[in-house]
Amino acid sequence: MKELDINELERRFQEKIDKDIKIEPNDWMPDNYRQTLIRQISQHAHSEIVGMLPEGNWITRAPNLRRKAVLLAKVQDEAGHGLYLYSATETLGADREDTIDDLHSGKAKYSSIFNYPTLSWADMGAIGWLVDGAAIMNQVPLCRCSYGPYARAMVRVCKEESFHQRQGYEIMTTLANGTPEQKAMAQDALNRFWWPALMMFGPSDKDSKHTAQSMAWKIKRQTNDELRQQMVDITVPQAELIGLTVPDPDLKWNEERGHYDFGEINWDEFWNVVKGNGPCNKERVEARRKAKENGAWVREAANAYAAKQKMKKAS
Amino acid sequence: MSNKEWPLWEVFIRSKQGLNHKHVGSLRAADAEMAVSNARDVYTRRSEGVSIWVVESSHVHASHPTDADALFEPAHSKVYRHPTFYDVPEGIEHM
Ligand SMILES: [Fe+2]
Ligand SMILES: [Fe+2]
Numbered sequence: 001m002k003e004l005d006i007n008e009l010e011r012r013f014q015e016k017i018d019k020d021i022k023i024e025p026n027d028w029m030p031d032n033y034r035q036t037l038i039r040q041i042s043q044h045a046h047s048e049i050v051g052m053l054p055e056g057n058w059i060t061r062a063p064n065l066r067r068k069a070v071l072l073a074k075v076q077d078e079a080g081h082g083l084y085l086y087s088a089t090e091t092l093g094a095d096r097e098d099t100i101d102d103l104h105s106g107k108a109k110y111s112s113i114f115n116y117p118t119l120s121w122a123d124m125g126a127i128g129w130l131v132d133g134a135a136i137m138n139q140v141p142l143c144r145c146s147y148g149p150y151a152r153a154m155v156r157v158c159k160e161e162s163f164h165q166r167q168g169y170e171i172m173t174t175l176a177n178g179t180p181e182q183k184a185m186a187q188d189a190l191n192r193f194w195w196p197a198l199m200m201f202g203p204s205d206k207d208s209k210h211t212a213q214s215m216a217w218k219i220k221r222q223t224n225d226e227l228r229q230q231m232v233d234i235t236v237p238q239a240e241l242i243g244l245t246v247p248d249p250d251l252k253w254n255e256e257r258g259h260y261d262f263g264e265i266n267w268d269e270f271w272n273v274v275k276g277n278g279p280c281n282k283e284r285v286e287a288r289r290k291a292k293e294n295g296a297w298v299r300e301a302a303n304a305y306a307a308k309q310k311m312k313k314a315s
Numbered sequence: 316m317s318n319k320e321w322p323l324w325e326v327f328i329r330s331k332q333g334l335n336h337k338h339v340g341s342l343r344a345a346d347a348e349m350a351v352s353n354a355r356d357v358y359t360r361r362s363e364g365v366s367i368w369v370v371e372s373s374h375v376h377a378s379h380p381t382d383a384d385a386l387f388e389p390a391h392s393k394v395y396r397h398p399t400f401y402d403v404p405e406g407i408e409h410m
Contacts, residue, residue, distance in 0.1 A: 024380070026377065026379065026380050027380045028380070028381075073360075076356075076360070077360070080356075080357050080360065083342060083357050084340060084357075087340055087341045087342065090323065090341070091341075096320065096343065097320055152340075153340070160360075160361075299321070299345075302321070302345035302346075302349065303319055303321070303345050305345065305346075306345040306346035306349075309346060310346075
């Protein structure tokens, strides 16, 4: 094989991307592409795993057995999503344990939405409807991402997500049609989760430093602001249908644009939570760290057992 | 503390009788038995399979992407391996 210079390799790489040919693990890729993917996919994996905590908080207090079975199944799905994604980072050469330790040391980020507390049962409704709703909106375009293993993981994830959103909306609908107190609970949950859900799409396009390169590499297929607008347009009628009010005084249908206009996001709050100062940041990371430490003996025992079985078989 | 990471396994699932096992992803497990039971939890929560294979990833040997041309290009020019290459008289049936 003759040595190709890096420019030629990069040109061929981009040509493949432009032709919508997927990149697979052993293919040549620019180092930046690899690093960008590792960062994005591991953040995504961490979000799935940390995302189990706010909902796990309500499993034992679900109002009936049906809701409990559903919530359990949903939270278990999120664990699965985390695992598909950690596997995808490993195909890029990332070490699984380092990846997880980066979360625990605070070096790696995860979606800020999970740093908000879940104060009432209605929050299970708001999270399924809005948080999983926003996650779906983010993940559907990622099914066409240029990196094969990430795209395939997203196809699986999206298939599984659709029930997550529906079960959440069902909870909201039930509460909204219930007693005045129940309806107030639903409205309160919407009030608290609306803005953080819109923040899930990340900083505004003008402040998003990675967007242009990620779009060229087809790691990202739509900008943060485009997705956020889509979310607002789709969700507002869903709120209206069940008699809930979106907490945004500036929200107004814009006939000319064919979209809703909506109020300015509180970016100070967004950056503050990203930097670790949200209501639950410390608690979430601490819970993950403890899970790893407390599970260490189990992993060791499994290793010892596997070694022993191997020896038995050999003798 | 021995913190040796569990080995990586590739998972293959037969979605129904009559179809072949297909690669679906990977996971970590201490041994084959655990790999099968983890694969069940991770990859078949919605009846996606009736049978599971797991193979330790280090046992998979693959062709290298840079050899793809040498390996697969020669087949492109051998169109006579396909039935559509041949001329048959008009009106011929069952062939
Ligand atoms: Fe998920
Ligand atoms: Fe979900």
